[in-house]
Amino acid sequence: MAKTLLLKNAYVWGADGTITKSDIAISGSEIAWVGSEKQDWQADHVIDCTDKLAIPGFVNTHTHAAMTLFRSYADDMALMDWLQNKIWPAERKLTAEDVYWGSMLAIVEMIKTGTTTFADMYFFMPEVAQAAADSGIRAVLSRGMAGVAPTAEQALHESEVLFREWHNAAEGRITVMLGPHAPYTCPPAYLRRVVELAGRLKAEIHIHLSETAGEVETCLKEHGKTPIALMNELGVLDCGVLAAHCVHLTEEDIAIMARKKVRVAHNPGSNMKLASGIAPVHELLSAGICVGLGTDGAASNNNLDMLEEMRLAALLAKVRNNDPLAVPAATALDMATRRGAEALGLGGSIGVLAAGYKADITLLSLQGPHWHPRHDLVSLLVYAAQSGDVDTVMVNGRILLEKGNLTTIDEERVKYEAARRSMRLTR
Amino acid sequence: MAKTLLLKNAYVWGADGTITKSDIAISGSEIAWVGSEKQDWQADHVIDCTDKLAIPGFVNTHTHAAMTLFRSYADDMALMDWLQNKIWPAERKLTAEDVYWGSMLAIVEMIKTGTTTFADMYFFMPEVAQAAADSGIRAVLSRGMAGVAPTAEQALHESEVLFREWHNAAEGRITVMLGPHAPYTCPPAYLRRVVELAGRLKAEIHIHLSETAGEVETCLKEHGKTPIALMNELGVLDCGVLAAHCVHLTEEDIAIMARKKVRVAHNPGSNMKLASGIAPVHELLSAGICVGLGTDGAASNNNLDMLEEMRLAALLAKVRNNDPLAVPAATALDMATRRGAEALGLGGSIGVLAAGYKADITLLSLQGPHWHPRHDLVSLLVYAAQSGDVDTVMVNGRILLEKGNLTTIDEERVKYEAARRSMRLTR
Incomplete structure (x- = not known):
């Protein structure tokens, strides 16, 4: 019994x-x-x-858990300076074990701040899955894939292996999506292969879309289309898509997203800190689009506190739209829980107390x-x-x-391991 | 010894x-x-x-402490609907004792979140002073004065009495400023009397300025000047001024403020929640203007957490100016402490560990x-x-x-008293 x-x-x-x-x-x-x-x-x-x-429990619809390892390492910098001179050099030194301990530190913080599910996109994903399995938290995992990187082929292969080994694993707590990183790192030919793989596995897709004005501008210049329109053309939006950020959208983008039932991971804290812009959340909700909330990685936030994201989502929508009635409290709470669950394809299973x-x-x-x-x-x-x-x-x-x-994790060991590894990575 | x-x-x-x-x-x-x-x-x-x-300790440069009594009573409403149908009717029932307990609840929360000084504008101010004296916190107090209200004369008188009885009282922990509420509630003739009183007492002034676009528009229509320019003309800015909000400013406003050494209380949380707008903090700082941080009242925030305001100040400036380098962490911390002290006329006395x-x-x-x-x-x-x-x-x-x-306050009694009074006031 x-x-x-x-x-x-x-x-x-x-x-x-x-x-x-x-x-x-x-x-x-x-x-x-x-x-x-x-x-x-x-x-x-x-x-x-x-x-x-x-x-x-809060549903964190977009993060890069192991990036807790880079918390407070580099802040108040321009995006490309930060990536090229700080984050990428440090990430190149990452080992699978580092990712396990960095993810564990994230999980410690998430559990202590009330989060019960997180959607992650990173690499060494079997280690993230193992951390989720060990800790008891629920996770929706994607191996980040960049078509322009030397790891492009390997990433496709690892994604398939991750799906086969971990989808519905750990008492059903872990599910797997495919994670093409973004239109600017995944050329159309590569995205078509991702779509083909998604169809074969019946896997959904987690992708960064329209995060910065520069990204949209480049996409328009190179493809004559917005990132949303381009994804639609390539069939990405027919796979069931969780789209992170969606800050810079046209009316036509929003119409496409509504039609294709794209779900959005809104990351207000990260969008503010990196000066990406303010997502049109009120407009997305009005179009009937499912919007969940995410923290993004701790290197660009700098915590994994969903209570803070929920508050920011409510406050930021009001000041963006000059409307104190935009995103009222009940809507923000719904986004942090029930709608977040729907955004991750877990609607009807979690996110409601019934x-x-x-x-x-x-x-x-x-x-x-x-x-x-x-x-x-x-x-x-x-x-x-x-x-x-x-x-x-x-x-x-x-x-x-x-x-x-915490009942399942040795918090002191996690903090110790994460700290010493972080110091090595950033030396 | x-x-x-x-x-x-x-x-x-x-x-x-x-x-x-x-x-x-x-x-x-x-x-x-x-x-x-x-x-x-x-x-x-x-x-x-x-x-x-x-x-x-954090310096909260602008609040209405006793408004904790209205926390969570009415949210997600348009400003005038909120004031006319919720806050003002409830405030009309306030007694001196209510203000004491409401202020005490605010002080409990402020101390527990690391705030050691607060600047308050409200009424029944001797009760607020008593709460500050009893609790051991530091406070800069202003009796709010509205020239258009039936209490206009009484408020001037009470301000003078408050100054004489409480300025530098409680081991020097309490200082007093004059608190003309705002240009839209204090006509020029009334403000001239405030300036006269300030000169006679050698008191500084705490006032709301340019909080909403509507306020600035009305001021331009009625006086042909922005609120800042009008205050300058009336001599208000020569008294030493702490100006709360300053969201909607012209370049000329900022030049006047710099010249007159106006100090600003920036309230990012309240400005977001009420959809007032985003203050040009980076521009104010660049002009050499002293900017401190405030929570505003708990009815429009809804907490008194300076850590949150500090974070919001850093994040909001970045997204406003499309610049991830705007208001870096060190500047935000300085605004929450040393610059806040300067804003309250306490520079050189608090705000620095030396x-x-x-x-x-x-x-x-x-x-x-x-x-x-x-x-x-x-x-x-x-x-x-x-x-x-x-x-x-x-x-x-x-x-x-x-x-x-807490070592000086019976927290359980404060929560009990505040809750039961709040229920009576909002019935």
Whole structure:
């Protein structure tokens, strides 16, 4: 029989968007019911959730986890200076083990700030998969592929192997997408091969699109089309696409994206820090496009705090559109959870606290002064909460964080390994 | 003899902008020296600061502390709808006692997030002064004055009384400025009386200026001048001015402000949430204008977290100016501390960790995963830290927060009082 767990007396953000005092019953990896206590339901373990808020764990739809290794190494620089003189030279020294420990550091931080699923694009991906498997977190993994790089062929091969070995692995916690890096690193001929591979594997695609004005300009010059239009022409958008950034879009781009059901990973913190621009989130949502939130890598953010991204998404849309009603709190929370799950192809499985969904749950303590007075818990969560409020986190019904302490990871060892490797890489 | 205290072995952000492992010696309310241990210096009390970062306490240059009472009461609304239908009706019910407890809730939150000084503009200001006096925090207080309100005369009188009774009170922790609310609530004739009073008391002025595009437009229509030019004409800028917001400025405005040494309270979170716009911070700094940071009230932010404002100031300037080099981390930290102190007329007294300055110090724990690896502690503080990292806070050499616990305030009572009063006010 499956192990049962009862979260008692929490404020629960329910499937209908309201918050009510409820219990959450968990059987094995799934939510059995949400509501008031049922006398005939016996729990192996009960957690008192008085004065705690229960939400679906945050879904980080775009990051490069192992880049925690480069956190605070190089900031406040122009993009190409930063890449050419700092990040790329350091990345060339990366080993598979480095990527494992860098990913582990990211996972430590993500779990402690309430994230239960992350979508990653990097290399040495079996190591990232192993870190996800070891830690208990949920992950959607893509081997980044650059058609212009010497590793172009190898990357296609590794992507296929990753898909075959890890898709639906680790109790179903890991899924795999193909990760052509971007139109400016993947020429049309290469993208056609990616599309062919995606069709053969029935894999979806995770790609950077229209992140900077310069990228769009170059694409127009070289191909006479925007990156979105080019991807559409090449059949990329027919594979099921998670498009990261989407900052610089035309109306026609948005119409194509809506038609092709492209899902967007919006990364407000990274877009601000790298001065990429402000994505038209309100316009995307109005067109019925699914928009999730991501942190991007810790080298360009510089943390993996989804609470911060959720707040930024709400604030940035308002100031972009001169409209204090743009992206209200409830929408931002939905983007950080349910819509993020949909963006990763996990809709109906995670991102909602309701019977039948996987038990991926984050509990926040409401003790802090910033949670008072309490007129509206969703507003408080989106506009006032701190990531330090995260108290308990579970994935697939398994507790990964208990009263602020990790249960599956030796945090001190991770910090030590990541720090010493980072120093070697950046020497 | 003054009591002595030694902060041992901290990472100290020094007056020269570098971070070095040092001790900080405190004698009474002042920093005696910063450096390596002196054998002949005896401390009554030693605090081990291993793996802690010491910075000057944050200076919040603009807030309305008691508005914590309206936190999460009304969000995602247009400004006038919010004011007329929510905030003003609730404010009309406020009592002096409500303002005391609302201010106390703000002070609890500010201390716990590392703020040691705040500049406040509201009413029932003797209660705010009492809360500052009771709690041990430093405050710069202004009775908000609206010339168009029935309280116009009373406000002038109360401002003078506040100045006489509280300026330099509470061991010098409290200073008083005059607080004409804004050009659109204070007609020229009224502002001339404020200027006259300021001259008589030798008091400086705290005022909202050029917060919204609409305000500037109306001012141009009614007076044929921008708010800055109008204030200059009326002599307001000759009093020593702390100008909150300054979002919509002309080049000529910036030239006037530089000439008149106007100091700016930049409130990025509030400006984003209310969709007021993005202040030209890079341009202000380039013109040599002193810019500090503020949270604005918790009804429009919705927290009082200066770490968040510091990060937003750095990120928002970059995306506004399409320049990832705009407002680098060190500048943002300087704005949140030393420049904030200057903005409040407290330059040379607080905002720097050096001998002779008041011992207003915030210690952050570096244990969290987001503080690893550690290439650059200033970058980590500005781009990655959480307010939950704040461990110890002192003002005037007195410890107000010790390992996350308040030493001078009964936090549970404050939360209880603020919550029950808030419910009454918003019924």
